Structure formats: structure tokens, C-alpha cells
Amino acid sequence: MPTQPRPSKTRQFKDLLSSKEVEFLCEAHNGLSARIVEEAGFKGIWASGLTIAAQFGVRDNNEASWTQILDHVEFMSDATHVPILLDGDTGYGNFNNMQRLIRKLEQRHVAAVCIEDKLFPKTNSFLKGETQPLADVDEFCGKIKAGKDAQIDDDFCIIARVEAFICGWGLTEAVRRADAYHQAGADGILIHSALAVPDEILAFQREWADRGPVVIVPTKYYSTPTDVFRQYGFSLVIWANHLLRAAVTTMQNTAKTLHAQEHLLSIEDKIAPVGEIFRLQDAAELQEAEQRYLPQGHDRAAVIVLAASRGDELGELTEDRPKTMVKSQGQPILAHIVETYRAVGINNITVVRGYKKEAVSLPHLTYVDNDNFSETGELDSLYKALTSQKGNVQETIISYGDVLFNQYIPQTLLQDPHDWVMFVDSLWEGKTTYTRLGGFVECTAPNSRKAFNAKIYLKQIGRDVPRESIHGVWMGFLKVSPKAAEQLQTMLQDMLADPTHKKAGMSQLFKALLSRNVSVRVLYTVGHWLDINSLEDLVQAGQF
Ligand code: SPV
Ligand code: MG
DSSP: OOOOOOOOHHHHHHHHHHOSSOEEEEEEOSHHHHHHHHHHTOSOEEEOHHHHHHHHTOOTTTOSOHHHHHHHHHHHHHTOSSOEEEEOTTOSSSHHHHHHHHHHHHHTTOOEEEEESBOSSOOOTTSSGGGOOBOOHHHHHHHHHHHHHHOSSTTOEEEEEEOTTTTTOHHHHHHHHHHHHHHHTOSEEEEOOOOSSSHHHHHHHHHHTTSSOEEEOTTSSTTSOHHHHHHTTOSEEEEOSHHHHHHHHHHHHHHHHHHHHOSSHHHHTTSOOHHHHHHHTTHHHHHHHHHHHSOOOSTTEEEEEEEOSOOGGGGGGGSSSOGGGSEETTEEHHHHHHHHHHHTTOOEEEEEEBTBGGGOOOTTOEEEEOTTTTTOOHHHHHHHHHHHOOSOOOEEEEEETTEEEOTHHHHHHHHOOSSEEEEEESOOTTOGGGGGGTOEEEESSOOSTGGGTSOOBEEEESTTSOGGGOOEEEEEEEEEOHHHHHHHHHHHHHHHHSGGGTTOOHHHHHHHHHHTTOOOEEEEESSSEEEOOSHHHHHHHHHO
């Protein structure tokens, strides 16, 4: 069922204010905390002047300018769907400043503002309360009227905050002011008190007799049961600063621990994982949008590089490292391979290590270890890599840790829509080392000009293909679609259950595919790759 569109934020706030039930707003001081408040289930947010000032590291005395507050509350508004009541202090000036503030808040979808009847620059109500001067009632009423005249959206709300109790003026003055503000057009009255008991606000409420909605901030009279607020018919209760205070305690403890211990062990489990931060930032939405709007690289393609064996052919060079880590042109063969894959946008690269695995340690790769490399073969390594894959893989290229190649090879493999695609070099004659792969192949047609457009498939593969039937040599690249990858995993599981396949290599896999009548698409090329099989190849690799 399609979900109902939400009412506007201003409408949501007005409904909260006029609701027969007591409703709750929770403080937030930035986009992240605003999102946390919304996720916790609050139907509205108090953008507190105190905590926004505090998170800036300044005092609650209008030290941050009104435009800085505006920019800040814009982040909070963008991050959430529930209405925000901004603590607008005294309105940051006179009636004129108030009008501009209202227009700017409406533009940012802030639902409501609360202004207090003190003088600019204000001081927090819990500091030197009784010595603070109150605003002139008429001047303050003019500000409320100006604000109401400035709003474009009828549902935008202005809450007038009465500071008479805070400044020591008593109940009569509190009610006189509340009534004047109500007459001037305020949508609700916030009655504030710094006592540890609710006596002042309850006395006000009795006297006020429901002339309009009343909002309270029980920071100091926090032990009062919420049912008392219900009985007295308050409209909104604001938990005004508790998220910032909670964060401060945790930050202080964490910083102290880190400083004392100089390691992360004792805090890691107590704090939100980085993944939770990404979730709160909605990183997933961006990833999804990238799929839609960015030219598609091969973000969801993966590569498995089989590199578990030593590569004895290079003699001493592989005494302390496998062949894939032998250097050519100043960097390991594997680094050249990884560079080529990355150049075509493939970053999900898994390397199967075995022989001298500690020496295979290039950064930002996924490693799978085949510790039993000397007793097993390529298919065992491949199975280990496939079963370790995480997430939604689109296409997987299987290749070797000692074969260099041109970008054209992976690019072409990924563009081909077939489930199983292999590359075959048709210029094979005289290149005896290619036999190492055991990969002489016969295809449904030889390479030719016509072959470029024709769909050609694998017919047979192995050392035993009769010479006259050979069309080329398998170069060590196989692409499998997600569907084929699943099939491959099941096939490997079956094959490896049979001890005679313990040391099986890729050509046995192709044979098994052929015996199951699976079509393996062949792409022909001439050159564009180099299988490093001897010292001579290594020298050639330098020029590749
Ligand atoms: C705020 O949260 O900034 C308030 C409430 O105005 S109080 O700090 O109690 O004044
Ligand atoms: Mg405030």
C-alpha cells in the first residue's frame, strides 16, 4: 500500500501543540542528534539555544550570530522529517529582526520558533536568573505581532516564553504577560521555572485555566512524575538538554580513557561502530543514487586471483616469496595485476595465498588463505575464494597471480553478457610455455575476421587436443556471471568431494563444464597478455 504523504512540518507541529494528550519534544543540537531524536520516536525536536551554543563551544549569550544558528538549524531540518521548534532566544533583535527570522525559518522548513521576553543579548535562565531584566510587555507583543504578520504559512507557530518566574516577578506578572502575548497572537505560552519543584508552573496552569496551549521545560523539577503534567493538561513537555549532556559524559570518559591507556581496546565495544555512523548519515542512499546517476564502472564486479603456489620456475627468486610477489620494474607482479584491474574500475579483488603467505601483503586487497596449498590444486583455492565472497557480486573474473595483461582483457570480459566467458590467444604456435596452463583449446570456429562477430564456444581443452584441432591457448581468464558463480560453487563442491580432484586445476573445471553441456563463450585475442613462467618472461614483463 502506498504510504500517506506526511503533513507539512508546520502542520505536524500545530497538531502536537493542540493535541489533547501531553506531547514530548527532545533536544537536539545538530543534524546527527536531530536524526537520533527522530529515530527514537519523538514527534518533534527542540533546537535548544543552550546546547547549540555549547556544541559550538560558546556561551548561551548570543555569542553565535543568528545567521550561524540559522545555518545550523538548516542541517537539523534537512536531516529530519519531524517538526523543529527553534529556541529563538529573544528573536535576535527587535520586531524587524523577528520578521526576517520568521521568513528565513520558513524557507528552511523549521516549523516553529520560541521567543523569550528578555533583552538581547540574553543570558541562560539558570544563570543569575533573578538579576535578569524582562522585556517591556508592549515591545514584546509588537515582536509577536510582527512575527505572525511575517509568516507565509498559516500553520507556522510562535511560542511566547514567559520568564517572569525566572526573574523573580511571581505569578501575577507571569499570567499578565502570558495573557498579553496570547492576545498578541502567540500560538502557545512556554512558562519557565528554575525551581526544583513544579510549584510555579502548576500555580500558573491553575490560574491560566486553559486559555491556550502551555509548554514546559522540566529541567530543574525533573523529579516531578510526568502524570502530574498530564493531569494539569500541559500541551508540550521539552526534554531540553539531555542528549548533549549524555554525549558530554561519554566523550569525557572516552577521551580520558584514550589518553591514559594509549590504545583502543577498552573503548571499542562501548561506542557506536563506524558502520552505525554511516547508517545515520544514510550512506546507503548515496550508494543507490550512484548506481542511478554515475556512469557505471565495474563497482560490483569482483576478481579472484589464484596465487597460492610457489612458482618453482623462478628458482631462488621464490625462496622467500611466491612468484606473484617477485618484482618486475620495481614492484611485485601482483601490484601490476591489481593496478590494471583498478584502472578499469574493479576494486573488489580477492587473492588466494598459500606458499609464503606472509609475503603477500599488498594493501586494500581481500586475502583468502589456502594453507594446504602443497596438497591441493587451483580448484580448491578457487572454491575457498568463492565461498568467502560477501555482498552482491555482479560478475567475477578468475585469473592468475603470474599473468600480466592489458586493460582490454577485463573490460571485454565484463562487457560480454554470457554466463561463462574465457579468453583464448589464437597466436599460440611456437610458444611452448603456454602449455603450462594445460590450456590448448579447440573452439567451435577458429579465429578469423568473421570470428569477431560470431559467437564462438569452447569445444575441448587440455594438453591432449590434437595439434590440427588447436585454435589457441587459454590465457588464464574466466568470467562468470552471478548465476554461473552459484553453479560453479556447487560444481566445485561436488568435484572436490572426490579425492581424485584434490589437485585439480582449471582445465579439469572446463572439462567438467563441457561434460555438463555448459556453453563457455570464447573471446579471441592475439597477445595483450604475458604469462610469467621463466626468468626470460620476467625480463619481458619489464617491457609489457
Ligand atoms: C534552552 O534549551 O536553550 C532553553 C531552555 O532555553 S533553558 O536552558 O532551560 O533556558
Ligand atoms: Mg535557550
